[in-house]
Amino acid sequence: xxxxxxxxxxxxxxxxxxVGQREHILGGSANxxxxxxxxxxxxxxxxxxxxxxxxxxxxxxxxxxxxxxGLQQIPGKTFCWEGxxxxxxxxxxxxxxxxxxxxxxxxxxxxxxxxxxYLFLANxxxxxxxxxxxxxxxxxxxxxxxxNFWISSKLDELKKVLERVDVLLxxxxxxxxxTGMWNGVAAAQKLAEMGPKGVVIKRGExxxxxxxxxxxxxxxxxxxxxxxxxxxxxxxxxxxxxGYLSKVNDGWNINHLKQxxxxxxxxxxxxxxxxxxxxxxxxxWAEIEKRHALYKSVITGH
Amino acid sequence: xxxxxxxxxxxxxxxxxxVGQREHILGGSANxxxxxxxxxxxxxxxxxxxxxxxxxxxxxxxxxxxxxxGLQQIPGKTFCWEGxxxxxxxxxxxxxxxxxxxxxxxxxxxxxxxxxxYLFLANxxxxxxxxxxxxxxxxxxxxxxxxNFWISSKLDELKKVLERVDVLLxxxxxxxxxTGMWNGVAAAQKLAEMGPKGVVIKRGExxxxxxxxxxxxxxxxxxxxxxxxxxxxxxxxxxxxxGYLSKVNDGWNINHLKQxxxxxxxxxxxxxxxxxxxxxxxxxWAEIEKRHALYKSVITGH
Numbered sequence: 001x002x003x004x005x006x007x008x009x010x011x012x013x014x015x016x017x018x019v020g021q022r023e024h025i026l027g028g029s030a031n032x033x034x035x036x037x038x039x040x041x042x043x044x045x046x047x048x049x050x051x052x053x054x055x056x057x058x059x060x061x062x063x064x065x066x067x068x069x070g071l072q073q074i075p076g077k078t079f080c081w082e083g084x085x086x087x088x089x090x091x092x093x094x095x096x097x098x099x100x101x102x103x104x105x106x107x108x109x110x111x112x113x114x115x116x117x118y119l120f121l122a123n124x125x126x127x128x129x130x131x132x133x134x135x136x137x138x139x140x141x142x143x144x145x146x147x148n149f150w151i152s153s154k155l156d157e158l159k160k161v162l163e164r165v166d167v168l169l170x171x172x173x174x175x176x177x178x179t180g181m182w183n184g185v186a187a188a189q190k191l192a193e194m195g196p197k198g199v200v201i202k203r204g205e206x207x208x209x210x211x212x213x214x215x216x217x218x219x220x221x222x223x224x225x226x227x228x229x230x231x232x233x234x235x236x237x238x239x240x241x242x243g244y245l246s247k248v249n250d251g252w253n254i255n256h257l258k259q260x261x262x263x264x265x266x267x268x269x270x271x272x273x274x275x276x277x278x279x280x281x282x283x284x285w286a287e288i289e290k291r292h293a294l295y296k297s298v299i300t301g302h
Numbered sequence: 303x304x305x306x307x308x309x310x311x312x313x314x315x316x317x318x319x320x321v322g323q324r325e326h327i328l329g330g331s332a333n334x335x336x337x338x339x340x341x342x343x344x345x346x347x348x349x350x351x352x353x354x355x356x357x358x359x360x361x362x363x364x365x366x367x368x369x370x371x372g373l374q375q376i377p378g379k380t381f382c383w384e385g386x387x388x389x390x391x392x393x394x395x396x397x398x399x400x401x402x403x404x405x406x407x408x409x410x411x412x413x414x415x416x417x418x419x420y421l422f423l424a425n426x427x428x429x430x431x432x433x434x435x436x437x438x439x440x441x442x443x444x445x446x447x448x449x450n451f452w453i454s455s456k457l458d459e460l461k462k463v464l465e466r467v468d469v470l471l472x473x474x475x476x477x478x479x480x481t482g483m484w485n486g487v488a489a490a491q492k493l494a495e496m497g498p499k500g501v502v503i504k505r506g507e508x509x510x511x512x513x514x515x516x517x518x519x520x521x522x523x524x525x526x527x528x529x530x531x532x533x534x535x536x537x538x539x540x541x542x543x544x545g546y547l548s549k550v551n552d553g554w555n556i557n558h559l560k561q562x563x564x565x566x567x568x569x570x571x572x573x574x575x576x577x578x579x580x581x582x583x584x585x586x587w588a589e590i591e592k593r594h595a596l597y598k599s600v601i602t603g604h
Contacts, residue, residue, distance in 0.1 A: 089484070182391065183507070184507065185525040185526060189527070206509075215599075223511070298517075298518050299520065
């Protein structure tokens, strides 16, 4: 089995949704990604936390065989995010972001991780994403995510990263911002022209649109009637996507990429059913298979 | 072959989109519906126009074998709508609506239409929809559409109509308004509780969500890179949907309903590629089959 390396944020979230609220729960793109990908593959994390980061929270990941030897723990406070969702569960409203130790994050890839076949650069400063790319030796497949903050503040650096990755996974709103195009079908092509061989636009409750090798592959999200907390849905989509690719371990293969999108959808659908990472932690393979079968029936009609 | 009867608006539109603009072109729900459905089935129209309605515009429909003997022409001006689209092509901004002769529309179903097997009540006053229902003898399948105006002004009447129809086809925004639920998955169930055995929520560029017999069937729209004018997409979805059902002529059958949604998507995808009804007029069956094959590959990945 091959391994996935993720570099991203590890922290605490305070979240309010129409269903309820939670304070100071486990969050961060690398945590969501890892817990999702861990259902498919071995996962290694590179990130940074402060001295307030609890051992119990590390244990949630190590219990799922996620390797945290690349998680630096340094003096200071851990990254915190506070947000809320109103009716439109597709859109988070950020109330507060405290970068804390994440502000001076210097991603050091442990020797053992440098030969990782699958690499996901979660939503961090494109300058750091580039530093990671420079440290990892010939991965089979590299994916990247980004956000509006970097699109507006470090566009040139981001463009350089895009030239070096295989797959861009991006929210619809950010795809629009980066291309200036509202239409997702057109935006995906434009994004592919910037470098990535594959582009996956994440559409929240509407699923995803993938564009690669002049083909579109588009599907809706798995229908979830009671969305509790959409936080991390995009990162768990990426986790299911890369976890699956690492599991089949065939590098760039468009058919595998399509299946990877399906597994991304499945992971996202579990995530939104509970607050934080709860659903991903309790999940077992039989539930994933059951939902996969149900998803197939929703999109094929039989 | 069985026949579809549609009762709805027939009129003129003035439309502005980011791509361009057109003045006083053929519009109205019944026209869009009929031209789409005509590719599958015989279609009969009941509606009203003023004495300014041009013979050439009738000919566009009769050339496609649409029967207009139920189209009343009375003194006065024809219904006119003016709207624009900005970036979000899913949402029309109404600039002006002139009901004109449509204001006192009294739908009379010609004797020859009363035994229509498939009936679609396009977006008109629910009181008129009820009058039509009272005139048609035991149709095999009845569908209805509505809009925010009737939801806010004639909710009780609308609810009575919903109790008498088989399928509700409705925009996402209006599904939210009618149920008070943002989540489409939950809203569809709630709408089904109001009466219709089947609910189809039209999601614009994100396709549709169908709920019937405790099953969901959900697919994205066919990917259109250059959307020219989304006007009538919803009505042509309904046209493809009912045209297909009339063609297979098997009444309520959930498997046919699912295929009908796919044909609704295909018709909508052609519609948005040109201004007004242009694309529907020029279309031939080979193009529909070609797009159907392409759509399958987009959603199945092979």
